[in-house]
Amino acid sequence: xxxxxxIMEQGIQVEGINFFTGFCVExxxxxxxxxxxxxxxxxxALWVAEQLGIKLHIIDIIEEYKEVVVNPKHGYGANxxxxxxxxIFMVGKARQWMNDNGFxxxxxxxxxxxxxxxxxxxTMPVVARESGADDRLLRPLxxxxxxxxxxxxxxxVDREKxxxxxxxxxxxxxxxxxxLGLEDYAQxxxxxxxxxxxxxxxxxxxxxxxxxxxxxxxxxxxxxxVGRHIRPRPHFKLIVAREEGEGRFxxxxxxxxxxxxxxxxxxxxxxxxxxxxxxxxELAARIVARxxxxxxxxxxxxxxxxxxxxxxxxxxxLKPHEIPPEWMx
Amino acid sequence: xxxxxxxxxGLLCPLPVIRLQDVVKTLPPATEVELIGTDPGVMQDIPAxxxxxxxxxxxxxxxxxxxxxxxxxxx
Numbered sequence: 405x406x407x408x409x410x411i412m413e414q415g416i417q418v419e420g421i422n423f424f425t426g427f428c429v430e431x432x433x434x435x436x437x438x439x440x441x442x443x444x445x446x447x448x449a450l451w452v453a454e455q456l457g458i459k460l461h462i463i464d465i466i467e468e469y470k471e472v473v474v475n476p477k478h479g480y481g482a483n484x485x486x487x488x489x490x491x492i493f494m495v496g497k498a499r500q501w502m503n504d505n506g507f508x509x510x511x512x513x514x515x516x517x518x519x520x521x522x523x524x525x526x527t528m529p530v531v532a533r534e535s536g537a538d539d540r541l542l543r544p545l546x547x548x549x550x551x552x553x554x555x556x557x558x559x560x561v562d563r564e565k566x567x568x569x570x571x572x573x574x575x576x577x578x579x580x581x582x583x584l585g586l587e588d589y590a591q592x593x594x595x596x597x598x599x600x601x602x603x604x605x606x607x608x609x610x611x612x613x614x615x616x617x618x619x620x621x622x623x624x625x626x627x628x629x630v631g632r633h634i635r636p637r638p639h640f641k642l643i644v645a646r647e648e649g650e651g652r653f654x655x656x657x658x659x660x661x662x663x664x665x666x667x668x669x670x671x672x673x674x675x676x677x678x679x680x681x682x683x684x685x686e687l688a689a690r691i692v693a694r695x696x697x698x699x700x701x702x703x704x705x706x707x708x709x710x711x712x713x714x715x716x717x718x719x720x721x722l723k724p725h726e727i728p729p730e731w732m733x
Numbered sequence: 734x735x736x737x738x739x740x741x742x743g744l745l746c747p748l749p750v751i752r753l754q755d756v757v758k759t760l761p762p763a764t765e766v767e768l769i770g771t772d773p774g775v776m777q778d779i780p781a782x783x784x785x786x787x788x789x790x791x792x793x794x795x796x797x798x799x800x801x802x803x804x805x806x807x808x
Binding site: 446447459461464656 | 782786
């Protein structure tokens with residue numbers, strides 16, 4: 405937002421590009437969880453574009469992005485976040501869009517030293533080079549710390565009106581935002597990608613391990629955002645809704661997964677991912693009963709649906725100590 | 734009047750916006766489009782997207798768990 409505003413202040417036409425990878429935190433999570441419904445559901449990219457008065461193009465890169473996540477040339481960060489490869493990929497896509505739509509250069513809000521992997525002085529040239537953007541990639545907030553780019557050399561942009569910010573502090577940016585009249589903006593340094601989240605990455609790693617290959621579909625990564633994931637056996641796991649909003653979301657997957665629902669007591673909808681025997685189905689029902697309102701009862705009735713087959717099981721809920729921590733993903 | 738329908742049921746934002754954007758790109762000005770979604774976020778995101786891109790909301794309503802937004806493509 406700030407980088408765009410700095411360039412717009414020089415009278416240059418700017419349009420925004422927002423890439424949707426499937427791992428984005430905002431939007432989906434707000435819509436799924438009931439407890440988050442009080443939070444504003446605004447899409448930050450749309451909101452920023454509206455504040456700036458610019459067009460925004462939201463681009464679906466779900467399919468192409470898989471290769472970035474599965475096989476990052478520069479490796480992962482602390483979790484399964486391929487930040488440097490991600491940036492290279494997105495700037496490369498922006499370059500393609502720039503060429504297709506008759507624009508002259510790309511700007512990003514990067515600042516040297518702000519991020520440990522993708523925003524270092526030594527990795528910034530890597531992004532410019534490997535994305536193919538080369539010196540048509542301008543970082544207005546730290547440009548004065550970098551060699552002049554094509555837009556600066558050609559005089560399209562006045563380098564003297566760009567900035568030389570560096571480091572992890574956001575204070576200079578916040579000060580500049582104030583000067584430019586930007587008072588409301590997205591939380592600085594707020595994680596916007598589930599791949600930076602330790603718990604989420606653990607669930608994704610589990611998915612790949614049990615599949616025997618690093619592969620995913622959009623539904624897989626959406627379901628990793630929702631519910632308790634419990635793997636009592638290597639060949640199946642349960643996705644147990646934690647609250648009403650998640651239950652409603654999982655309803656949309658009922659036709660594609662075997663599922664369990666308590667009947668005698670209120671309880672969460674639970675999807676079963678994998679194949680299980682009749683004995684294992686009973687174990688699954690006992691786990692579901694544990695998370696139902698009948699958790700302290702002697703017996704709980706659970707309906708199990710597998711395709712067109714439906715059976716009613718009467719089970720005793722597992723006690724908390726009967727669920728080993730290693731089952732919880 | 735004929736109206737193009739964008740069925741975004743079951744999709745969470747921003748996918749309904751992306752589906753709408755891809756359809757609107759192919760339509761001439763003044764065409765009417767109706768988006769049907771199940772994510773309540775569409776009631777905020779679609780009007781914002783229209784304001785940014787010069788399209789017009791004609792009306793919006795909800796029926797049960799579905800949200801309907803009728804819009805007219807701008808210039």
